Amino acid sequence: MDAHRTxxxxxxxxxxxxxxxxxxxxxxxxxxxxxxxxLISLLWLFPSPLLSKDLAVPxxxxxxMTEAKxxxxxxxxxxxxxxxxxxxxxxxxxxxxxxxxPGVVVPPNSQVxxxxxxxxxxVPVPDLASLPRALxxxxxxxxxxxxxxxDTVPSSVEPGSVVQTRPGSGVGRPAxxxxxxxxSSGPAExxxxxxxxxxxxxxxxxxxxxxxxxxxxxxxxxAGKPGGLVIDQRPSGGTLLSRGGRVDLIVTRKGN
Numbered sequence: 020m021d022a023h024r025t026x027x028x029x030x031x032x033x034x035x036x037x038x039x040x041x042x043x044x045x046x047x048x049x050x051x052x053x054x055x056x057x058l059i060s061l062l063w064l065f066p067s068p069l070l071s072k073d074l075a076v077p078x079x080x081x082x083x084m085t086e087a088k089x090x091x092x093x094x095x096x097x098x099x100x101x102x103x104x105x106x107x108x109x110x111x112x113x114x115x116x117x118x119x120x121p122g123v124v125v126p127p128n129s130q131v132x133x134x135x136x137x138x139x140x141x142v143p144v145p146d147l148a149s150l151p152r153a154l155x156x157x158x159x160x161x162x163x164x165x166x167x168x169x170d171t172v173p174s175s176v177e178p179g180s181v182v183q184t185r186p187g188s189g190v191g192r193p194a195x196x197x198x199x200x201x202x203s204s205g206p207a208e209x210x211x212x213x214x215x216x217x218x219x220x221x222x223x224x225x226x227x228x229x230x231x232x233x234x235x236x237x238x239x240x241x242a243g244k245p246g247g248l249v250i251d252q253r254p255s256g257g258t259l260l261s262r263g264g265r266v267d268l269i270v271t272r273k274g275n
Contacts, residue, residue, distance in 0.1 A: 076131060078121035079114045084135060087114050095127045103137045111138030141191030144198055147181045148188070152202050155181045159198055167197035173207035173261040205261035213256025214249050219270050222249045226266050234265035238272035246273040 074094050079087045084100075091098045109115045116134035119125060145162050147155040156166050167185075174182045185199040186192065209230050214222035223233050241250060251269040254260065 073124045073126055074129075076117070076119045076121055076123045076125060076129075079117045079131070079133065080121070081109065082114050083110075084112050084114070084133075087133065091131050096125070097128060097130045099130055099132050100135055101132050102134045104134060105138065105140040106136040107139050109136035109138075111136055139194060142194050144184055144186055144188050144190050144192060146188035147184055147200070149176055150181050152179055152181060152200065155200060159200075163194035164192070165195055165197040167199040170199065170201045171204040171263075171265070172201055173205065173259065173264060174203035175206055176203040178203050178205035178261070204264055207259035207261055207264075209260050209262055209264065211252075211254055211256055211258045211260055211264075211266055214252055214266075214268070215256070217249050219247050219249060219268070222252075222268060230262045231260055231264050231266050234267040236268045236270060238270055240274040241271045244271045246271050 074096065076096070077090045077094055079090065082090070088098060104115065106115050113136050114133050115136045118132045119129075142163050144164070145158055147158060150158065152169070159166060172182060176182055180203050182201045182203050185201065192198070211231065212225045212229050214225055217225070219236070226233050238246075239250065244250070248271045249268050250271055253267045260266075
């Protein structure tokens with residue numbers, strides 16, 4: 020029976036023998052050393068962590084500030100507005116510059132610096148003095164402005180020509196702002212009649228006979244006076260106006 024056991028052991032597979040198991044351990048040691056050396060070399064050459072938590076900066080150019088803030092915070096970053104500048108094309112409040120640029124990888128909680136648009140720069144009001152009204156309106160529109168109200172004043176400038184603008188020439192205003200034109204009604208040649216104390220209907224007749232027109236009429240309650248009497252006028256009696264000039268009146272009205 021001992022001979023049978025000895026014969027069985029001598030024929031056992033190599034890997035089950037002591038020598039075989041020693042060989043397996045040596046192979047595992049060699050493989051482990053190789054893997055460890057590879058990882059050490061990888062970390063030496065590429066020191067960033069294998070599972071990096073760094074973040075890519077989102078693109079914020081042309082994005083409104085509200086949306087830009089949401090994007091930055093959702094990426095775990097912080098933002099700072101460095102400046103605001105005019106821009107001929109970017110709408111007011113949109114981002115026109117960022118640092119770091121889009122796509123740059125940064126650590127969490129890094130700061131993104133922004134410059135925000137103030138919108139297009141103001142446009143200077145053109146000098147329209149002495150231009151005919153029709154031409155002045157075309158120049159204003161070509162400069163990007165809208166036409167505002169038209170006022171007339173007596174002037175030595177040819178009737179129908181621009182005396183001034185409101186605001187004045189050279190003043191900067193955003194595009195599409197309404198610019199008021201002050202147009203000459205010709206030289207002052209007619210004396211404004213004094214109509215204070217007259218009923219409104221009679222005041223209108225006297226103003227019309229003088230070659231003038233009644234402009235704005237406002238009401239005011241005055242104790243002890245009946246309604247419909249003129250208590251003030253602008254311009255006052257005796258002022259010279261050109262034909263067709265306007266006289267504004269303030270008239271008494273009954274209280275509630």
